[in-house]
Amino acid sequence: MNEFELIARLTQSLPVNDSVVVGAGDDCAVLDCGADDRQLLFKTDAVVEGIHFTKETPPEKIGRKALGRCLSDIAAMGGLPNAALVTIGLPHGYDVRFVEQLYSGMRALANEHRVAIVGGETTTSPERMFISIALTGFVPKGKAVLRAGARVGDAIFVTGELGGSRAGKHLDFEPRLAEAHWLAAHFRIHAMIDLSDGLAGDLRHILNASGVGADLGSDTIPISRAAKQTARASSSAKPALLAALTDGEDFELLFTVAAQSAVRLKDAWKEQFPKLKLTCVGKITAESGLRLRDKYGVRTFKGDGYVHFNNPSL
Amino acid sequence: MNEFELIARLTQSLPVNDSVVVGAGDDCAVLDCGADDRQLLFKTDAVVEGIHFTKETPPEKIGRKALGRCLSDIAAMGGLPNAALVTIGLPHGYDVRFVEQLYSGMRALANEHRVAIVGGETTTSPERMFISIALTGFVPKGKAVLRAGARVGDAIFVTGELGGSRAGKHLDFEPRLAEAHWLAAHFRIHAMIDLSDGLAGDLRHILNASGVGADLGSDTIPISRAAKQTARASSSAKPALLAALTDGEDFELLFTVAAQSAVRLKDAWKEQFPKLKLTCVGKITAESGLRLRDKYGVRTFKGDGYVHFNNPSL
Numbered sequence: 001m002n003e004f005e006l007i008a009r010l011t012q013s014l015p016v017n018d019s020v021v022v023g024a025g026d027d028c029a030v031l032d033c034g035a036d037d038r039q040l041l042f043k044t045d046a047v048v049e050g051i052h053f054t055k056e057t058p059p060e061k062i063g064r065k066a067l068g069r070c071l072s073d074i075a076a077m078g079g080l081p082n083a084a085l086v087t088i089g090l091p092h093g094y095d096v097r098f099v100e101q102l103y104s105g106m107r108a109l110a111n112e113h114r115v116a117i118v119g120g121e122t123t124t125s126p127e128r129m130f131i132s133i134a135l136t137g138f139v140p141k142g143k144a145v146l147r148a149g150a151r152v153g154d155a156i157f158v159t160g161e162l163g164g165s166r167a168g169k170h171l172d173f174e175p176r177l178a179e180a181h182w183l184a185a186h187f188r189i190h191a192m193i194d195l196s197d198g199l200a201g202d203l204r205h206i207l208n209a210s211g212v213g214a215d216l217g218s219d220t221i222p223i224s225r226a227a228k229q230t231a232r233a234s235s236s237a238k239p240a241l242l243a244a245l246t247d248g249e250d251f252e253l254l255f256t257v258a259a260q261s262a263v264r265l266k267d268a269w270k271e272q273f274p275k276l277k278l279t280c281v282g283k284i285t286a287e288s289g290l291r292l293r294d295k296y297g298v299r300t301f302k303g304d305g306y307v308h309f310n311n312p313s314l
Numbered sequence: 315m316n317e318f319e320l321i322a323r324l325t326q327s328l329p330v331n332d333s334v335v336v337g338a339g340d341d342c343a344v345l346d347c348g349a350d351d352r353q354l355l356f357k358t359d360a361v362v363e364g365i366h367f368t369k370e371t372p373p374e375k376i377g378r379k380a381l382g383r384c385l386s387d388i389a390a391m392g393g394l395p396n397a398a399l400v401t402i403g404l405p406h407g408y409d410v411r412f413v414e415q416l417y418s419g420m421r422a423l424a425n426e427h428r429v430a431i432v433g434g435e436t437t438t439s440p441e442r443m444f445i446s447i448a449l450t451g452f453v454p455k456g457k458a459v460l461r462a463g464a465r466v467g468d469a470i471f472v473t474g475e476l477g478g479s480r481a482g483k484h485l486d487f488e489p490r491l492a493e494a495h496w497l498a499a500h501f502r503i504h505a506m507i508d509l510s511d512g513l514a515g516d517l518r519h520i521l522n523a524s525g526v527g528a529d530l531g532s533d534t535i536p537i538s539r540a541a542k543q544t545a546r547a548s549s550s551a552k553p554a555l556l557a558a559l560t561d562g563e564d565f566e567l568l569f570t571v572a573a574q575s576a577v578r579l580k581d582a583w584k585e586q587f588p589k590l591k592l593t594c595v596g597k598i599t600a601e602s603g604l605r606l607r608d609k610y611g612v613r614t615f616k617g618d619g620y621v622h623f624n625n626p627s628l
Contacts, residue, residue, distance in 0.1 A: 001410055003436050009410070010417050014431040015424040019396055022432075029432035031397055031450070034349030044358075044399040044448045046437045082333055083345055085358040087446050096315055096323070103324050110329040117328040118336075118343035122317050123360045127441040132401050134358045134448030136345065 089125025
């Protein structure tokens with residue numbers, strides 16, 4: 001049973017109450033907080049030594065990453081972050097200086113995005129460190145951008161370049177808060193998610209939630225230099241396109257918008273964020289599943305990145 | 315450096331913003347959420363295998379305890395809980411059934427207190443399981459009961475009986491939500507905290523935050539049957555009184571109220587909660603420090619439970 005199957009099982013019959021606008025299954029929960037103008041966003045995310053960082057990772061970057069992952073989820077709802085709580089599991093004989101530097105990286109990113117850190121808890125985790133962040137944010141009432149809103153014909157956009165994050169970006173990515181907030185304020189974004197599992201995996205979350213499929217243009221997918229370099233460096237490495245589709249931890253935005261808004265959005269984006277690439281990578285289809293189109297034909301993209309070729313000539 | 319010293323260092327210059335009403339250092343953070351009538355409470359708490367539970371602990375009780383600890387903190391602010399997020403670190407080869415039962419214990423307690431569970435995350439924690447809960451709640455605007463409000467002359471009250479929680483109570487305590495909410499609604503509670511570190515340790519948090527001291531009456535402290543039995547069972551065990559003062563994980567309420575309200579409060583409590591003991595254990599003093607009084611004299615209570623005798627005849 002993989003993580004998604006386990007979570008699906010655990011979240012089958014969770015307790016709810018009147019305050020729940022969106023429960024488990026989106027980037028953040030959305031809650032009524034009694035305000036006329038806004039709703040509460042609520043998210044947690046944990047990083048574990050040996051999984052999300054190593055003993056050799058500079059501590060400032062660990063702290064930055066731990067908070068950044070949650071910020072990216074708030075962005076994906078079109079919201080702005082507000083306050084964080086930090087839980088650290090500390091191994092025996094931990095280095096106080098290391099923990100202070102970790103906090104310092106977290107504080108710097110929090111300050112950048114005007115996030116308050118309103119509490120810290122430490123607990124013992126004998127073998128390895130973990131950091132669990134809980135984050136609240138706000139979104140204008142009724143304006144949270146969900147995964148479930150993609151419509152047939154929508155253009156699919158992605159920010160930045162994808163793949164190869166493990167080479168370094170996963171430790172100092174910029175959560176796309178300003179960009180997502182601007183998008184949600186100026187366009188009717190139908191569905192949005194942040195890229196943590198890779199373009200293919202996260203797009204599939206949107207497709208499943210929205211009950212639709214997608215066609216991606218292989219040649220349009222923006223592949224990062226890191227993914228290309230990794231692919232070139234070894235013949236056993238993933239091809240760069242596959243890396244861009246499946247590597248994960250890009251922390252870019254993936255969203256869909258009505259096709260007739262696509263050009264206007266792209267133009268306005270260039271004005272607003274001239275330094276950050278925005279690419280239309282495909283469109284939402286009535287036919288379910290995820291397909292890759294290139295000049296040679298159409299391939300159906302399945303499961304965890306395995307590519308099935310529909311066109312036997314390939 | 316102990317946990318409290320580390321946290322004090324880490325929380326020295328945390329980022330804040332306009333929404334922060336109470337930041338790090340109380341049972342919960344208090345945040346402005348844009349509502350006219352209420353404020354948001356925000357808390358996280360983690361339990362770790364081998365520290366807070368063992369491989370042999372029934373999984374339902376692990377789930378119950380993990381959530382219950384956070385509920386107890388919401389109670390200590392005089393608030394009511396609203397929504398929880400659950401992060402579970404799973405060891406290699408974990409048992410799906412075990413995780414489901416853990417969730418089932420958590421769900422049952424959540425349902426009891428109308429708490430929604432609005433998301434679940436799992437991550438890998440190779441050697442041992444951990445569960446980190448993030449919880450939001452609400453409190454009427456400006457009515458959160460803090461640690462810092464104790465005044466000289468206040469009566470100090472404690473609910474239930476203390477000590478020996480490790481014999482079982484730590485796994486199935488009742489978070490005192492209804493009681494705390496009733497107290498805050500009907501009386502001017504000056505300061506409140508939930509007992510997680512033991513009466514002496516948690517009272518000291520109130521004393522430090524309020525800049526006061528306290529006299530406790532040794533004979534008035536309600537000692538649990540478990541603490542007495544443990545003390546009797548072995549000559550090397552803590553004396554029962556010391557257990558009641560220092561064992562921790564009682565998850566009862568400790569609060570202070572003006573002396574002139576004490577009798578009225580006690581009488582009203584008996585009407586309202588006839589089954590739960592409420593005991594006046596002492597009073598807040600201008601003189602700093604924590605003292606224990608009995609018929610033989612006065613002892614100053616220091617540090618982590620070590621008792622210094624001021625009266626050389628003892």
